[in-house]
Amino acid sequence: MACRVQRRISLRRKLHLLRALANSNSLKGKRGSIPKSSIVYIYKLKVALESIKREYENILKDVEEKNKEEVVKVEKVKGGGRFVVRIKCEKGGEKLVPILEAFEEMGVNVENAKVSCEGGFRMEAIVGVAEQDQTVVDVTHITEALLKAIATTTQ
Template sequence: MASRLQKRMTLRRKLHVLKTLTNSKSVKKSSIIFDAFLHIYKLQLKLEAIKRQYLYLMKHIQEVKVEKVGEEFLVRVTCKKGQDVLVSILEAFEEMGLNVLQASVSCNYFLDIEAIVKAQDQGIDVREITQAVHKAIGKQDGEGTQIV
């Protein structure tokens, strides 16, 4: 069995760890424990705020960037995952007469697409491609996104 002195030293060590983790200035054991509970509660509130912000981003993120590189276009799309979003984007490319030369797709938390496309018709510009991709994403979200 551990002696009283060892138990007291163990308790003091644990209270010291609690004081350093929570930046408590208290001296009494009950105050240190209360400060620890308060610190845990504040951390829980911060975690909930981060989760709400993350869920908001997951729901509303949508970014489309199109750059002209020589005769080809570099299309970067980041949006929330949804059923057949990739298919809608590829169908939009096909309707515009764009051939996908190379593509990279990632679908961890968001749908990330990076594609190099080449237009069969030379009259297509960056704005038309951007609008078509936004329209394809908006179709899947059930919203009519307005592009300015």
């Protein structure tokens, strides 16, 4: 007899906890609705978890794509034939030599350069163009030549 009472008390505690966790609005007499609302609550949690997983995977894909992109930014400095060149590439391959060879082929002099290989290849350089070549060399010409030089190193 005491065993039945203990079971009943234990069952009531468990149902009370389940009702509290599932935010069930069921009355005390309707024990069948508590498990139903709990199942609905668990299903909603499962759907929310799946949407969070999808969002997380999309964020990871975006980050990987940004890291893989080869970025070459060239800006013309006012008052002369100078350009600021910023290059950001993924790690791997020897990129510095082909980039410097591309500068040499264009007839551009590297006046100042900073190169880093931590977390990928990064280069920031100030390049100057001779006065007679200023009309031939522009931002798009430099950008295309550098992208071609970088592409040859990744192949």
